[in-house]
Amino acid sequence: MAMKNDFVRFFLTEDPNIIKESLEMKQEWEDAKGGAATGTQGVKKKKMEIFLKPFAEALGTPEKLHIINIGFVRVCHNNCKNFSTIDNTFEPQLGYNITACDCGNLMCMEIHSVLKSKIDGKLYDITPDFNNEKSKWFVPMKHNKPCRIHMQLAGRKLDCFNKQVKRCKCGVGWNMPPSFEPQHLCNIVKMLDRAIVVMMG
Numbered sequence: 001m002a003m004k005n006d007f008v009r010f011f012l013t014e015d016p017n018i019i020k021e022s023l024e025m026k027q028e029w030e031d032a033k034g035g036a037a038t039g040t041q042g043v044k045k046k047k048m049e050i051f052l053k054p055f056a057e058a059l060g061t062p063e064k065l066h067i068i069n070i071g072f073v074r075v076c077h078n079n080c081k082n083f084s085t086i087d088n089t090f091e092p093q094l095g096y097n098i099t100a101c102d103c104g105n106l107m108c109m110e111i112h113s114v115l116k117s118k119i120d121g122k123l124y125d126i127t128p129d130f131n132n133e134k135s136k137w138f139v140p141m142k143h144n145k146p147c148r149i150h151m152q153l154a155g156r157k158l159d160c161f162n163k164q165v166k167r168c169k170c171g172v173g174w175n176m177p178p179s180f181e182p183q184h185l186c187n188i189v190k191m192l193d194r195a196i197v198v199m200m201g
Contacts, residue, residue, distance in 0.1 A: 038108045042100035043137050047165045051107045054182035058189035062098060062139040065114060065125040076127040077147040080113040083126060090115045093123060094147050095140035103169040111159045113147055114138055143192040154188045
């Protein structure tokens, strides 16, 4: 993925206020010395398969992606949309980051966008991670509609999903039910996969 001159052009496409907010959020996180309860290291493939099984109709194959730090923290959808205007051989791919606690028994997926090559289908994550992780597990949605179209239909209630695969051995406590039912996401994705969306403007 050639990016020699893309960073400068990419930087100029973003709203300065979004850049400022992104940098401030990153600094606040570092000042608070916040450590995430879940991360990439805790993800175990077999447990991830169990975790993702109810989403088989909605999600594709998970892949561990190296993070290329050219975007801005917390604005992955903008990062990918803007980069694809710089280089139209890429398009945004919506899906979820997958993380787990250290023992791997508490798992989380959070909505996320990466770049997808239109040439060979390879995925690239260009959004820096809050905890400076070098790679993340990503699972794509089985629709190719833009994030804004997905959000119009699904809202923000499908942004995160937490579930205990087995009893946690490392003391992270999520005493709450999952934030949504897997079938809800499956229905939304199937609907969008079949939909013909007329792009305005």
